[in-house]
Amino acid sequence: MSRSRLPLVTVGTLVLALSACGGGSDPAAPAAETPTEATGGPTEEATGDATGEATGDATAEATGAAGAGIAGCEPASLETLSEGVLTFATSEPAFEPWVVDDDPTNEQGYESAVAYAVAERLGYDDGSVEWVRVPFDAAIAPGPKDFDVALNQFSITEERRQAVDFSSPYYDVRQAVVTVEGSLAADMTSLDQMGELLFGAQVGTTSLDAVVEAVGPTMQPQVFNSNEDAVNALASGQVDAIVLDLPSAFYATAAQLDAGVIVGQLPASGDAEQFGAVLDLDSPLTDCVSQAVDSLEADGTLDALQSEWLADAAGAPELG
Structure with a gap:
């Protein structure tokens, strides 16, 4: 089944106190020698072979073959914007370590990799995944969305839950x-x-x-x-x-x-801050996307992807 594509909700012009370039949003052992080493991004030496052997194989094993899906959440039964296609959104541009080279289709970077793992768990192959670009504020504003699922370091808050749905969390953040x-x-x-x-x-x-x-x-x-x-x-x-x-x-x-x-x-206060995927309010997809994220958490796929793409928090001191 499919829903007709609706126009993206826009938000008012944001007032800037200072001028600079546009961009997207959201540790390590002490700073690495190169940017890619510091963020966990791929380099031929640091992650090329390791990605294919250490984490790539483990991730592929954990996520399983496309089409395996989750009971009741197969593509034929999901009400997406385009029938048989799962449309993800990120910002323009999107930055490492979340998306590498501003190209979410390359499956490199933590959020790009998570998106494809979710899609695969729901039974979508890579050719059935599409991407659109949506500003951060527009994605979490009330109203119909021009995407099925958005990943852009959206922290789950009760205030935002009044305007959008969130999946289960895929990353605990500081x-x-x-x-x-x-x-x-x-x-x-x-x-x-x-x-x-x-x-x-x-x-x-x-x-x-x-x-x-x-x-x-x-x-x-x-x-x-x-x-x-x-x-x-x-x-x-x-x-x-x-x-x-x-x-x-x-x-x-x-x-x-x-x-x-x-x-x-900064010190954590109250419940842990967590990133979740954003969906339209009361989306028919929310439960299935959450089940996919939960399964990736349960089988260690999220841990493997975090080890591959995100720096170790031990390198950043705690402020009191």
Whole structure:
């Protein structure tokens, strides 16, 4: 069965306090020698053979052959936008370690790999997967969607649940403070020292919430359309520090910033922050997508993909 394709809901123009390039959103043992090593992304030496042998084979074994599906969730019974096709969404552009080379179709990067694993678990082969680009805020805004499933580091919150459905979580995430060497924030070790800093974060994100709730700075944080805009503002000295999800923080310090520094992880409060796939509110697909994610969690596929694509959190100190 299929639903007719509906126009994408747009959101109002976001007001930027600073100018920078557009981009997408959301540790390691101490910084690796190259950006790809730091983020877990593929290099011929670091992951080429290992991907095929160590994690690639394990992932293929865990996910099983396309068409195996989940009982009651076969493509013929799923009400997708296009019959027999599962349409995923991500941002434009999409960044590592979530998507490699801004190409979600290459199955490289954690969220790209998770998307194809979910599709395979539901019985879709690679040729039956399509991708569209949707801005972060538009994907979680109320109204009909131009996709079946979106993966773009969407933290699951009760407020967002009023507008969209979430799948079961596919990643537990922490937020981190990022700066550059020589900045006011570079040598700070506690939240008490950070109250006078000027922070930046992407609009509408839990990173921005974390600045306010965990740090409580005296100056209102600068708000940006994307993580890339925030990174560029930090690089140009327009803010003292920014907050990103931890995998994105490792990528930013390894590949986007000269002399980037992860000051530390913000303390977790309450329930763990988790990323989930976004679907239309009351989507008929939500239960099946959640079952697929749950099965990938249960058989170790998500752990294997995290080991392949995401940096080890041990390299980022805890801030108290």
